[in-house]
Amino acid sequence: MKKNTSCSSHSKCPPGLSCDKAKAKRVDCEAEGYYPYHHLDVPVILSEVHLQALVEADIHLPTPAKEVKFIKKNISLKQCEAFKSPYGHKVKVFITGVVHKNVVYVEACSGNLKDYHVDIPFTCSDAVDVWHYVDQYPSQKSSLTAEFKYLDKSNHGSDRCRDGAYTKEYFNEPIECKLVYSDIFELDLYKNHDRFGRFTKITEKMDVNLWFKLLQTQQTNGYYPYKKGSKPADATESSDNYEPTIIDRINDQRR
Structure with missing residues (x-):
């Protein structure tokens, strides 16, 4: 058996470690094709989500600042994982995001502008309703x-x-996230002043709002992909004629 002696880490899921193999003595195959009633394999929007995160962080400037001229900022998602909850029509969402800030300030009444970049990571999770x-x-x-x-x-x-x-x-198929919009409402508190009135610490209180879609690739004919016996009361007439999916055929074979 091979041993894993490497100390390197992987940011993505690595391939499985190769082990011993057994030789197949015989293989017989028989395949059958079925008409794909649900002829589209496309992303279906499960829900459109508004997520609000209240984030507080301390920014320590590399040099004392007399005045902050402006702060440029943007948000990116480093992780957005979602899976179906066994309770009700909800999906559990786990978000890891980063607020990137570019703080531009001056140290005195005259002189060059100072430029300081800092990342503020945040993590939150919640359960959201899905409509498909x-x-x-x-x-x-x-x-x-x-x-x-x-x-x-x-x-x-x-x-x-x-x-x-x-x-x-x-x-x-995994549930995917697609970020559509973000905004930040914030309060900046300047602290740790010296005898010249300059400060080295900024306490950020941020109201971070994310709007994103939850999508899953599904087999469908263009209508809402209802399952047998699960069609909601507000379903349209176009969804009354149900046709089997590949999962239905698998389940029928197992009965």
């Missing part, structure tokens, strides 16, 4: 939950040399 169906199906990868045992030759117990199992994996 979320495709999310559980997998069962362990043979312990669906194991088949066989009688031994004496018919008095199980055969220790014969086992069977049923496992399944659904490869769900």
Whole structure:
């Protein structure tokens, strides 16, 4: 067995470590195609979200400032992860963002402008309502939950040399975030003044607002992708004629 002796880190999900291989003795294949009633595989907007984060941070200037001329700022998302909650029509959203600030100030009544860049990271999470169906199906990868045992030759117990199992994996489309708009309302408090009236600390109190879409790629025919027995009361007439998806066919085969 190979050992992982590397100390390097990965910012993205690395490939799985290669292990030993077993040779397949025989492979027989049979495939069948089905008509794709839901002929589009497109991003579906699950919800349009307004997220508000109240952020407080201290900025320590590299040199004393007499006056701040202006502060230029912008927001970027470093992480936006979402998954369907098992309770109600909600999705759990986890946000990690960064407020990048460019502080321009002067140290005295005359002289050059000083330019100081600083990043303020923030993290928050909440549950939000979704208005379209979320495709999310559980997998069962362990043979312990669906194991088949066989009688031994004496018919008095199980055969220790014969086992069977049923496992399944659904490869769900992830829920993606698409940032559309952001704004910041802030209060700046100047602190740590010296005897000349200059300050080295700015306490920021920010009301950060993010507007983004939650999207998931789904198979659809252009109408709302309802599932059997789950059509909301306000559904349009165009969604009454239900046609099977590939997931429905998988579930029908398993019955």
